[in-house]
Amino acid sequence: MKIWQRxxxxxxxxxxxxxxxxxxxxxxxxxxxxxxxxxxxxxxxxPHWSGPxxxxxxxxxxxxxxxxxxSETIHDGLWTYSWYQENDGEFVxxxxxxxxxxxxxxxxxxxxxxxxxxxxxxxxxxCDTADLIRRTRKEQLCGEQNWRLPTTGELHSxxxxxxxxxxxxxxxxxxxxxxxxxxxxxxxxxxxxxxxxHLRRGALAVSFVDGQSITIPHRNAAFVRLVTENSKSxx
Amino acid sequence: xxxxxxxxxxxxxxSGAGLxxxxxxxxxxxxxxxxxxxxxxxxxxxxxxxxxxxxxxxAVAITLIxxxxxxxxxxxxxxxxxxxxxxxWPGWHRAIIRAGxxxxxxSLVSGWLLxxxxxxxxxxxxxxxxxxxxxxxxxxxxxxxxxxxRQSLLRIALPYxxxxxxxxxxxxxxxxxxxxxxxTGVWSATREQSHLPLTVTHIPLxxxxxPPMAIDGRTDExxxxxxxxxxxxxxxxxxxxxxxxxxxxxALSNGEEFYLAVRWRDDTESLAxxxxxKTERGWQVQQQGFHNFDETRHYEDKFAVLLSSSCTFxxxxxxxxxxxxxxxxxxxxxxxxxxxxxxxxxxxLWHWKAVRTNDxxxxxxxxxxxxxxxRPGERRYTxxxxxxxxxxxxxxxNWQWYKPGVILPKxxxxxxxxxxxxxxxxxxxxxxxxxxxxxxxxxxxxxxxYPEGTVMPSVIYNSNRFEGDRADVRARGYWxxxxxxxxxxxxxxxxxxxxxxxxxxxxxxxxxxxxxxxAHTRHTRAIRLNFAPENSR
Numbered sequence: 001m002k003i004w005q006r007x008x009x010x011x012x013x014x015x016x017x018x019x020x021x022x023x024x025x026x027x028x029x030x031x032x033x034x035x036x037x038x039x040x041x042x043x044x045x046x047p048h049w050s051g052p053x054x055x056x057x058x059x060x061x062x063x064x065x066x067x068x069x070x071s072e073t074i075h076d077g078l079w080t081y082s083w084y085q086e087n088d089g090e091f092v093x094x095x096x097x098x099x100x101x102x103x104x105x106x107x108x109x110x111x112x113x114x115x116x117x118x119x120x121x122x123x124x125x126x127c128d129t130a131d132l133i134r135r136t137r138k139e140q141l142c143g144e145q146n147w148r149l150p151t152t153g154e155l156h157s158x159x160x161x162x163x164x165x166x167x168x169x170x171x172x173x174x175x176x177x178x179x180x181x182x183x184x185x186x187x188x189x190x191x192x193x194x195x196x197x198h199l200r201r202g203a204l205a206v207s208f209v210d211g212q213s214i215t216i217p218h219r220n221a222a223f224v225r226l227v228t229e230n231s232k233s234x235x
Numbered sequence: 236x237x238x239x240x241x242x243x244x245x246x247x248x249x250s251g252a253g254l255x256x257x258x259x260x261x262x263x264x265x266x267x268x269x270x271x272x273x274x275x276x277x278x279x280x281x282x283x284x285x286x287x288x289x290x291x292x293x294a295v296a297i298t299l300i301x302x303x304x305x306x307x308x309x310x311x312x313x314x315x316x317x318x319x320x321x322x323x324w325p326g327w328h329r330a331i332i333r334a335g336x337x338x339x340x341x342s343l344v345s346g347w348l349l350x351x352x353x354x355x356x357x358x359x360x361x362x363x364x365x366x367x368x369x370x371x372x373x374x375x376x377x378x379x380x381x382x383x384x385r386q387s388l389l390r391i392a393l394p395y396x397x398x399x400x401x402x403x404x405x406x407x408x409x410x411x412x413x414x415x416x417x418x419t420g421v422w423s424a425t426r427e428q429s430h431l432p433l434t435v436t437h438i439p440l441x442x443x444x445x446p447p448m449a450i451d452g453r454t455d456e457x458x459x460x461x462x463x464x465x466x467x468x469x470x471x472x473x474x475x476x477x478x479x480x481x482x483x484x485x486a487l488s489n490g491e492e493f494y495l496a497v498r499w500r501d502d503t504e505s506l507a508x509x510x511x512x513k514t515e516r517g518w519q520v521q522q523q524g525f526h527n528f529d530e531t532r533h534y535e536d537k538f539a540v541l542l543s544s545s546c547t548f549x550x551x552x553x554x555x556x557x558x559x560x561x562x563x564x565x566x567x568x569x570x571x572x573x574x575x576x577x578x579x580x581x582x583x584l585w586h587w588k589a590v591r592t593n594d595x596x597x598x599x600x601x602x603x604x605x606x607x608x609x610r611p612g613e614r615r616y617t618x619x620x621x622x623x624x625x626x627x628x629x630x631x632x633n634w635q636w637y638k639p640g641v642i643l644p645k646x647x648x649x650x651x652x653x654x655x656x657x658x659x660x661x662x663x664x665x666x667x668x669x670x671x672x673x674x675x676x677x678x679x680x681x682x683x684x685y686p687e688g689t690v691m692p693s694v695i696y697n698s699n700r701f702e703g704d705r706a707d708v709r710a711r712g713y714w715x716x717x718x719x720x721x722x723x724x725x726x727x728x729x730x731x732x733x734x735x736x737x738x739x740x741x742x743x744x745x746x747x748x749x750x751x752x753x754a755h756t757r758h759t760r761a762i763r764l765n766f767a768p769e770n771s772r
Contacts, residue, residue: 166624
């Protein structure tokens with residue numbers, strides 16, 4: 001190779017490399033596929049890093065989940081609810097007053113649990129699970145009407161053990177405003193233990209402090225995340 | 236060709252110098268890319284990761300090689316080199332080689348001056364010298380390669396292999412071992428003995444004549460009078476005056492708590508943290524880099540203190556520069572890098588924010604640990620930089636979801652007069668924080684009361700302050716006459732697994748942010764806490 005050829009190579013190769021580096025800027029990060037999909041208020045899917053969103057579809061289970069907010073609407077994550085079910089499974093307008101007498105099983109003639117013993121802004125009286133279900137169905141959150149309390153197994157499917165320090169055991173990037181506390185399930189009639197033993201039976205909740213199930217009295221004020229299946233936006 | 240060969244010692248010195256200079260240049264340019272966007276444009280050619288320690292190690296190597304070379308030439312190398320000069324060159328190439336010496340010297344002197352403490356303009360001089368060395372390398376190596384091709388490579392790689400006496404072997408081997416030991420010793424001394432000592436003056440837990448320490452940013456308590464200050468030159472940040480500011484530190488301890496008083500120059504008090512502005516289309520977040528997590532205009536002032544039992548260069552070895560220093564983790568948006576621990580060790584990070592935490596009388600108690608797992612739902616990956624847990628309390632931003640375009644605020648003030656102070660003068664610190672219940676949930680009807688051009692704060696306190704682990708560091712700052720004054724306090728031992736106990740030998744690093752999200756100033760040498768004995772006062 002002649003001198004001019006070597007000189008050409010020694011000039012062109014570094015210059016071309018520098019020019020290529022200058023012209024080719026690295027791509028910005030892109031989202032990776034995930035089993036959760038954000039769903040907007042009207043039931044339309046959103047890209048992973050978009051928002052705001054009102055529901056999350058879990059592709060693994062086909063369940064559509066309510067997402068909590070800090071908007072002071074009925075979906076605010078701060079609101080708590082006592083466990084209450086009207087007409088043995090039919091969730092309709094609450095008619096009972098706080099302190100409605102129940103029998104020893106936490107059940108009156110038609111209803112189960114304790115009405116109006118949680119804290120929220122959206123009811124004239126205090127709140128129970130039937131209130132949130134009734135209102136969420138009425139507003140057709142994410143285009144759905146069949147909102148209900150999740151089973152223990154369904155709620156456990158959201159437990160995320162790799163949560164950051166001090167955060168609830170859930171993927172907070174999809175489920176913000178989740179509290180480190182107990183979330184009601186639909187399963188009730190379980191025997192209460194220890195200090196609650198005298199109340200005989202309560203309902204199951206999942207604690208997002210540690211991801212474990214716990215039976216607590218219906219009268220307790222716990223958090224709620226509703227779920228629906230066979231939804232149009234999650235199947 | 237054999238007659239063209241260099242001696243083994245020349246080849247060792249030349250190769251060592253070449254490798255160290257190239258390493259120093261590449262790592263130095265990566266460091267420079269933090270504050271020089273024109274260098275960042277070539278980021279794909281630059282190394283990533285823990286380059287800071289590598290940069291200092293190469294500087295030590297170059298310095299020692301230069302000294303050894305001078306000794307070599309003085310003792311007899313000049314004669315040997317003269318004999319070995321077989322390739323004939325015109326005088327101008329000799330001039331290029333000669334020009335390399337002062338450039339290298341300038342680079343070394345400016346670099347060590349920066350290491351010693353820095354001063355205005357030295358960073359620029361170091362940067363220019365580095366570019367001079369880069370040009371020198373290109374001309375020096377390029378001309379040899381162009382003129383002699385492979386022959387020149389063989390000449391600098393393969394030594395003359397003639398008969399040598401046992402004595403020469405012994406002397407050569409001894410010199411080589413001595414050089415390696417010298418490098419190891421000097422590097423070890425540089426790493427272990429270069430810290431800036433900060434005396435932690437002991438004060439009594441209770442003093443009959445002294446008031447209790449108030450964390451208010453004002454060091455007017457008599458206890459502070461006995462604290463010896465040190466001043467640390469920091470640079471490389473966004474804004475400030477040429478990106479530089481000097482930070483003065485004083486420290487006290489009463490055996491239970493550690494107090495740190497900080498003062499740094501910042502010509503402007505920046506409190507407008509990503510403010511919202513009403514436009515023709517709706518509310519917009521004022522930003523020019525926040526979308527890529529590198530805001531440098533519409534942001535609050537901040538200050539950070541990193542504490543660690545490790546005193547390793549690069550903020551206890553947590554600084555990993557580059558867009559993607561972790562192959563199996565997401566890249567960062569700004570290309571600057573991540574903080575994380577690569578050996579599992581946990582480091583403490585106190586992050587005081589002029590708006591988001593100052594009214595809580597707290598610094599955000601964070602930590603730097605091993606790189607977090609990638610979380611698909613989070614647009615920003617922060618590697619090892621994480622927050623301690625909290626029981627309650629927080630600030631939230633006044634938008635339902637951030638977008639570069641129009642956003643919907645979470646809350647609006649019921650009366651437009653509540654924003655009056657912010658529309659012209661800018662308002663004081665308290666007006667840039669929204670107490671949750673002073674505003675109401677957003678409604679289009681209420682929104683109609685706000686004309687275009689209205690400016691609204693974006694930081695909402697939804698309770699008074701953090702509670703729990705994240706609230707371990709009390710802090711309060713105030714700005715006056717071009718300086719921030721900040722007072723921080725924390726228990727020496729909190730008991731939290733996410734906090735580093737503070738004791739004699741703990742190292743810390745400080746960084747100031749002038750309306751910048753991540754572009755902070757930095758310093759080279761760790762500040763090492765030296766707890767004074769209790770009876771020293």
